[in-house]
Amino acid sequence: MAGNGKLKLGLYWAASCGGCEIAVVELREKILLLDEAAEILFWPVAMDFKVKDVEAMPDGHLDVCLFNGAIRTSENEHMAHLLRRKSKVLVAFGSCAYEGCIPGLANFFEKSSILRRVYLEVPTVENPEGIIPQPVTPVPEGEIEIPHFYNTVKTLGQVTDVDYFVPGCPPQPHQIWAVVEAILSGQLPPKGSVVGATEKTVCDECQRIREEKRIKKFYRYHEIIPDPERCLLEQGIICAGLATRGGCGALCPTVNQPCRGCYGPPPNVVDQGAALLSAVASVVDADTEEEAARIVGEILDPAGTLYRFGLPASTLHRARM
Amino acid sequence: MTEPFEPRIIAFICNWCTYTAADNAGVGRMEQPPNVDIIRVMCSGRIEPAFILKAFALGADGVIVSGCHPPGDCHYSNGNFKTFRRMPLLEQLLAQFGIEKERFHWGWISGAEAVRWAQLTHEFTERIRALGPLNWSRQLESKEE
Numbered sequence: 406m407a408g409n410g411k412l413k414l415g416l417y418w419a420a421s422c423g424g425c426e427i428a429v430v431e432l433r434e435k436i437l438l439l440d441e442a443a444e445i446l447f448w449p450v451a452m453d454f455k456v457k458d459v460e461a462m463p464d465g466h467l468d469v470c471l472f473n474g475a476i477r478t479s480e481n482e483h484m485a486h487l488l489r490r491k492s493k494v495l496v497a498f499g500s501c502a503y504e505g506c507i508p509g510l511a512n513f514f515e516k517s518s519i520l521r522r523v524y525l526e527v528p529t530v531e532n533p534e535g536i537i538p539q540p541v542t543p544v545p546e547g548e549i550e551i552p553h554f555y556n557t558v559k560t561l562g563q564v565t566d567v568d569y570f571v572p573g574c575p576p577q578p579h580q581i582w583a584v585v586e587a588i589l590s591g592q593l594p595p596k597g598s599v600v601g602a603t604e605k606t607v608c609d610e611c612q613r614i615r616e617e618k619r620i621k622k623f624y625r626y627h628e629i630i631p632d633p634e635r636c637l638l639e640q641g642i643i644c645a646g647l648a649t650r651g652g653c654g655a656l657c658p659t660v661n662q663p664c665r666g667c668y669g670p671p672p673n674v675v676d677q678g679a680a681l682l683s684a685v686a687s688v689v690d691a692d693t694e695e696e697a698a699r700i701v702g703e704i705l706d707p708a709g710t711l712y713r714f715g716l717p718a719s720t721l722h723r724a725r726m
Numbered sequence: 727m728t729e730p731f732e733p734r735i736i737a738f739i740c741n742w743c744t745y746t747a748a749d750n751a752g753v754g755r756m757e758q759p760p761n762v763d764i765i766r767v768m769c770s771g772r773i774e775p776a777f778i779l780k781a782f783a784l785g786a787d788g789v790i791v792s793g794c795h796p797p798g799d800c801h802y803s804n805g806n807f808k809t810f811r812r813m814p815l816l817e818q819l820l821a822q823f824g825i826e827k828e829r830f831h832w833g834w835i836s837g838a839e840a841v842r843w844a845q846l847t848h849e850f851t852e853r854i855r856a857l858g859p860l861n862w863s864r865q866l867e868s869k870e871e
Contacts, residue, residue, distance in 0.1 A: 691807075
C-alpha cells in the first residue's frame with residue numbers, strides 16, 4: 406500500500422487490441438471508486454507514464470499489476486519480466502494474457518509468412534521496395550532498433566510467473582469489479598486461480614431451450630437465421646458454450662450469436678478446442694462413417710473455430726514449423 | 727546423435743475388441759514391433775481428442791485409435807459411433823496443425839482379428855519410421871526464428 410493507504414496499481418498492454426483497457430473504463434462511475442481506493446502508478450494507454458518510471462521503482466513496489474495482451478515481441482516479453490519484478494501480484498488480465506486469444510491465431514503461421522502477408526501482399530499496402538521491418542536498421546544518424554517479432558505468440562504465463570488469471574475478450578465489467586473488490590478486501594483465492602468467472606460453463610448461464618442435439622448440417626452465422634429461443638448448437642451453429650467457462654452471463658447467445666469461447670476452458674478441461682471438438686462431433690446425426698465424414702467435413706477451418714481464443718495455451722501451442 | 731530413429735507410437739484401443747485382438751496376437755506369439763505402447767480404454771468412444779493431442783505433444787511420433795467394428799460390434803452398442811463422428815474432424819484439425827495424416831490411424835479391429843493387429847503395428851511402425859520423428863516439443867524452443 407502507498408503511504409496514503411491506497412493500493413498501488415499498474416495496468417499494462419502487450420499484444421492486444423485495447424479492448425481490455427476499454428473494459429476497465431467500462432466500470433463507468435465505479436472507476437471513481439477505483440480511483441479512491443487505488444493509486445495508479447502505470448497505465449500507458451490512459452496516463453502519461455514512461456517505462457523508465459517503472460524501472461525506477463523498487464522491486465515489488467506495485468501491489469497489483471493487471472497485464473493484458475499476449476507476448477508477441479521481445480518488448481512484450483521485456484515488459485512482462487519487468488512488471489513481474491515490480492509487482493507483488495501479477496494478473497494475466499483478459500484472454501490474450503491468459504491464453505493468447507485472437508493474436509494467438511497467428512500461431513497457425515510462421516513469422517516470415519506473416520510479415521510477407523502484412524507488408525507485401527495485403528491489397529491496401531503499397532510497398533514497391535519490398536521493405537520488411539528489421540530489428541536493426543542502419544540510418545545516417547546511426548542505428549534504429551525495434552523489438553524482435555517472435556515466431557510464436559505466447560501467453561503471459563508462458564514467459565513469467567503469474568498469480569491470477571482473468572479470462573474474457575474482454576473481461577466483463579461486473580467481473581472486473583468483482584476482482585477489484587476481492588483485491589481491495591485482500592480476500593484472494595489460492596495463487597494460480599482463474600478469477601472473475603464461474604466454475605461452470607456458459608451453457609449453465611444460457612437461457613435458451615435445449616431439447617436434443619442431432620446435427621445434420623453445420624451452418625456458418627450468415628447462412629441461417631437462428632430461432633431466437635432454441636439452443637444454437639441444436640440448430641447446427643457451432644456454439645462454444647459447452648466448452649467455455651461461464652462468467653459473462655451468456656452474453657453472445659443472449660443476442661442470438663453463438664458463444665465463441667473467449668472465457669477459455671472450464672475448470673478441469675485442459676484443451677478447450679479438443680473438448681469442443683469432442684462435444685460438437687459426437688452429436689452429429691450420422692449412423693455411417695461416410696455420412697459422419699461428410700457432415701464434419703463441411704466445417705470450414707475447424708482449428709481456427711475450435712481454438713479461436715486459446716491456441717497458444719492449448720496442448721499443441723502452434724502449428725508445426 | 728547417430729542412433730537410428732525408433733518411432734514412439736501410442737495406441738488407444740478398446741477393451742472389448744482391439745485389446746482382445748492385441749492380447750490374442752501376443753498369446754498366439756505373433757511378432758510385433760516394440761514401438762507401440764498400448765493404452766487400454768473401455769471403449770473407443772471414451773477416447774477424447776485431447777488424449778491424442780497430448781500424445782503428440784508429449785513426444786509420440788504416431789497415434790493409433792482402434793475399436794469395435796460399427797455398426798454392431800460395440801460392447802456399449804454405439805460408442806464406436808462417437809468415434810467415427812469425432813475422428814474425421816480430428817484428422818482435419820491435425821492437418822491444420824501440420825501433422826501428416828499418416829501419423830494418425832483410426833479404425834476397427836475385432837477380437838478375432840489378431841493377425842490384423844499384428845499387421846497394423848508392423849505397417850504403421852514402418853510408415854512412421856519412413857516419416858521420421860515428429861519431436862513436437864521443439865515447437866516452443868525457438869523463440870524468434
